[in-house]
Amino acid sequence: MQENNEYVRERFGEYYRDNAEKVKPPPEMEKREYGFLLFEAGVMVRHKAFKTANDLHAFIRTTVPAHAYSSTAYYLEPEEEMDRKGWQGADLTFDVDADHIVTPCKYVHDLWTCKNCNTQGKGPVPAKCPKCQGERIDEEAWLCEICLERAKEEVIKLLDFLAKDFGFLRRDMTVCFSGHRGYHVHLRADEAKNLDSDERKEIVDYVLGLGFDTDLHLDLLDRRAAPDAKVGASGWPGRVARGIYEILTETSEDELASWDINRRTAKTIAGSREEFASMWIGEKATKFPEGVGPATLRVLIRKAVERESAKVDTVVTTDIHRLIRIPETLNGRTGFRAAEASNIESFDPFIDAIAFKGEETVHVKEAPQFRIGNQTFGPYVDKVVTLPSAAAVLLVSKGKASVNGE
Amino acid sequence: MLSKADQAKYPVVPEAVEYVRQRGLTIEELSDQSYIPILDRAQERLRQAIVQGAVSSEWQNDDVEILSFPVAVYLSTILQDDWVRRRFALAESKRASQFLLNDDMSRIAQVASKTFGWKIDIPETDMNERATTLKVSFKNYIKNALRIRETRWKLTNRLLDHGFVEVNKDEAARLLQEEIQSRILSRMRDVPPEEPDFLRGRIEELRRLVSENRATAAFSELPKTADLAAMPPCIRNLYDSMHSGKHIPHIGRFAVTSFLVNAGVSKEDILLLFKTAADFDEKKTRYQVEHIAGARGGKTKYKPPKCATLRTHGLCIAPDELCRQTSHPLSYYRRKLYKAFPKGRRYAGK
Numbered sequence: 086m087q088e089n090n091e092y093v094r095e096r097f098g099e100y101y102r103d104n105a106e107k108v109k110p111p112p113e114m115e116k117r118e119y120g121f122l123l124f125e126a127g128v129m130v131r132h133k134a135f136k137t138a139n140d141l142h143a144f145i146r147t148t149v150p151a152h153a154y155s156s157t158a159y160y161l162e163p164e165e166e167m168d169r170k171g172w173q174g175a176d177l178t179f180d181v182d183a184d185h186i187v188t189p190c191k192y193v194h195d196l197w198t199c200k201n202c203n204t205q206g207k208g209p210v211p212a213k214c215p216k217c218q219g220e221r222i223d224e225e226a227w228l229c230e231i232c233l234e235r236a237k238e239e240v241i242k243l244l245d246f247l248a249k250d251f252g253f254l255r256r257d258m259t260v261c262f263s264g265h266r267g268y269h270v271h272l273r274a275d276e277a278k279n280l281d282s283d284e285r286k287e288i289v290d291y292v293l294g295l296g297f298d299t300d301l302h303l304d305l306l307d308r309r310a311a312p313d314a315k316v317g318a319s320g321w322p323g324r325v326a327r328g329i330y331e332i333l334t335e336t337s338e339d340e341l342a343s344w345d346i347n348r349r350t351a352k353t354i355a356g357s358r359e360e361f362a363s364m365w366i367g368e369k370a371t372k373f374p375e376g377v378g379p380a381t382l383r384v385l386i387r388k389a390v391e392r393e394s395a396k397v398d399t400v401v402t403t404d405i406h407r408l409i410r411i412p413e414t415l416n417g418r419t420g421f422r423a424a425e426a427s428n429i430e431s432f433d434p435f436i437d438a439i440a441f442k443g444e445e446t447v448h449v450k451e452a453p454q455f456r457i458g459n460q461t462f463g464p465y466v467d468k469v470v471t472l473p474s475a476a477a478v479l480l481v482s483k484g485k486a487s488v489n490g491e
Numbered sequence: 492m493l494s495k496a497d498q499a500k501y502p503v504v505p506e507a508v509e510y511v512r513q514r515g516l517t518i519e520e521l522s523d524q525s526y527i528p529i530l531d532r533a534q535e536r537l538r539q540a541i542v543q544g545a546v547s548s549e550w551q552n553d554d555v556e557i558l559s560f561p562v563a564v565y566l567s568t569i570l571q572d573d574w575v576r577r578r579f580a581l582a583e584s585k586r587a588s589q590f591l592l593n594d595d596m597s598r599i600a601q602v603a604s605k606t607f608g609w610k611i612d613i614p615e616t617d618m619n620e621r622a623t624t625l626k627v628s629f630k631n632y633i634k635n636a637l638r639i640r641e642t643r644w645k646l647t648n649r650l651l652d653h654g655f656v657e658v659n660k661d662e663a664a665r666l667l668q669e670e671i672q673s674r675i676l677s678r679m680r681d682v683p684p685e686e687p688d689f690l691r692g693r694i695e696e697l698r699r700l701v702s703e704n705r706a707t708a709a710f711s712e713l714p715k716t717a718d719l720a721a722m723p724p725c726i727r728n729l730y731d732s733m734h735s736g737k738h739i740p741h742i743g744r745f746a747v748t749s750f751l752v753n754a755g756v757s758k759e760d761i762l763l764l765f766k767t768a769a770d771f772d773e774k775k776t777r778y779q780v781e782h783i784a785g786a787r788g789g790k791t792k793y794k795p796p797k798c799a800t801l802r803t804h805g806l807c808i809a810p811d812e813l814c815r816q817t818s819h820p821l822s823y824y825r826r827k828l829y830k831a832f833p834k835g836r837r838y839a840g841k
Contacts, residue, residue: 252654
């Protein structure tokens with residue numbers, strides 16, 4: 086255990102010795118609070134401040150933290166206690182994490198363990214252990230391509246909300262890989278700086294589609310008039326129209342029937358898809374197909390909101406004193422860089438966030454298949470293998486491999 | 492430029508504030524006979540706010556109307572009573588909002604941008620008397636709409652396009668009412684001025700009205716032991732989860748702890764509850780509980796998050812009928828306790 090920790094720390098040390106100056110402090114860095122989690126179990130250093138990028142780089146080079154954070158907030162006195170810091174505003178920050186997205190692959194790579202009877206299972210953590218009914222359950226999440234790809238889709242939706250609905254400029258938004266299972270979006274604009282926590286909450290609710298009241302969007306339910314909510318419309322009405330349009334063109338009769346829509350109606354919809362879908366695009370008033378009532382349309386609207394919303398973490402955005410990972414530092418849970426993703430569409434964390442060079446031989450207890458660069462590894466069970474250092478650090482950090490052959 | 496009559500309608504606009512400033516009115520001068528009509532009107536504004544919750548929209552003289560507003564603010568500051576402050580600010584803001592509703596959209600836009608710095612995108616139709624909608628920056632929108640509870644005000648249910656929310660005249664006037672209300676509240680200083688002799692009679696009269704009109708059922712104190720049956724479903728659910736040692740998110744812990752602190756449960760009893768938690772660390776937990784209880788750090792006693800916040804974080808579970816009538820877990824608790832012990836025996840647990 087100790088040796089594994091030491092191994093990862095050494096790799097981090099080597100990396101920072103040559104690359105600490107690549108770490109990107111946030112704008113107005115002297116007004117931020119900095120925090121570091123050290124490799125020594127659970128030691129957190131907080132309330133630090135740095136005047137210059139050089140000071141920050143030197144600190145990281147000498148302390149070699151497992152995790153490095155800076156505040157989203159701007160303070161007059163960042164080194165003071167929380168109540169005396171003098172809050173001056175904060176970036177509008179979003180965290181998109183695979184933890185908040187249900188993906189089918191979680192059943193393949195996520196493992197939970199009951200702390201009471203040691204029963205293990207795959208997939209999302211159950212509320213109670215199916216064996217002993219215990220409610221204390223440990224979770225071990227893996228980072229995989231499918232999950233990260235889904236997280237990326239959420240980021241793209243979020244950026245669209247921020248630009249088109251909120252009118253923020255793309256150049257004021259920075260997207261960074263978290264180094265683990267998701268992405269952070271930092272929005273730095275005067276308009277956003279002084280929003281209080283409740284106001285930020287309202288923005289989160291908007292992108293999540295939370296509180297969307299179907300009955301208020303009566304034009305979507307109006308059977309006679311063509312709705313205002315055309316696929317080209319702005320805001321939520323347009324998003325809902327596009328969502329329904331996509332659902333109608335993609336969803337099978339069976340799937341529709343699995344959503345509170347009765348089989349006969351599902352059949353009707355599937356049978357007259359084009360006619361139904363055209364009402365969201367065409368200019369002239371269109372009638373619903375016979376047998377499709379407001380109840381069904383409500384289900385479709387709900388599903389469209391679910392589909393179009395951007396699944397962001399609610400806590401990170403509303404916490405105006407939050408510490409968040411500093412871009413281009415290493416994530417101690419994986420050894421990946423929290424790399425800036427200036428082009429999110431083409432960003433590939435398994436290529437663009439790799440920090441280490443060289444190779445290492447490790448003993449893998451159990452690991453799912455994964456990719457580093459263009460090479461695929463695993464799955465492994467109880468095997469000694471020589472891997473690229475990035476892969477070795479990943480498995481050792483995740484507790485899936487050890488360096489001393491134990 | 493706003494006319495004198497307009498300034499009388501909207502006493503918070505910069506023109507009215509400037510007019511008052513130029514008159515250079517001092518407290519001593521107010522004792523002069525010639526100011527009696529202004530004092531009378533100021534007292535009347537407050538009386539109406541206290542008794543009826545509304546200030547009349549009729550007046551005799553523009554000067555008196557404009558000058559009586561800051562005097563009424565001054566009088567209510569002397570009264571040093573939060574209920575009066577809020578009731579006065581609400582009544583005055585409703586009065587101004589009513590005037591806005593009967594004015595042109597261009598006037599509404601003018602007050603919004605000149606007095607409150609709203610960012611407004613003038614619609615293509617150009618701003619004229621026939622304009623029926625206004626595009627308001629989402630920032631100005633949410634600041635004010637947040638205080639209005641109906642779901643139709645929620646940003647999610649509005650058309651938001653490139654940073655602007657479209658509102659009609661009624662809605663613009665309603666949002667400005669909130670803005671005016673906060674402006675008036677911010678103008679009342681916390682530290683009360685000295686009470687000049689010549690105002691004693693008026694102040695006493697107002698104090699008498701306050702005690703007659705304030706709702707008698709002020710029961711801010713809660714029993715010392717938490718009444719499980721009176722807890723709202725969200726807190727009850729978190730409480731049960733913790734009790735059975737289930738892991739709950741940080742915000743959930745904060746909600747339970749601050750709820751219990753405010754419900755009068757002792758720190759020791761709260762610590763006992765945490766002891767069953769999966770990852771209990773006595774030292775850390777004690778620190779957190781004491782911090783929330785206001786015994787450490789900023790000495791602020793924290794209130795639990797309101798319903799809207801709990802909803803955002805997915806902690807609002809199985810809301811019941813009473814939930815629909817309240818917006819804060821503590822007000823749910825108070826109302827349920829009140830129902831259980833309407834009179835006298837209310838604090839059975841004490």
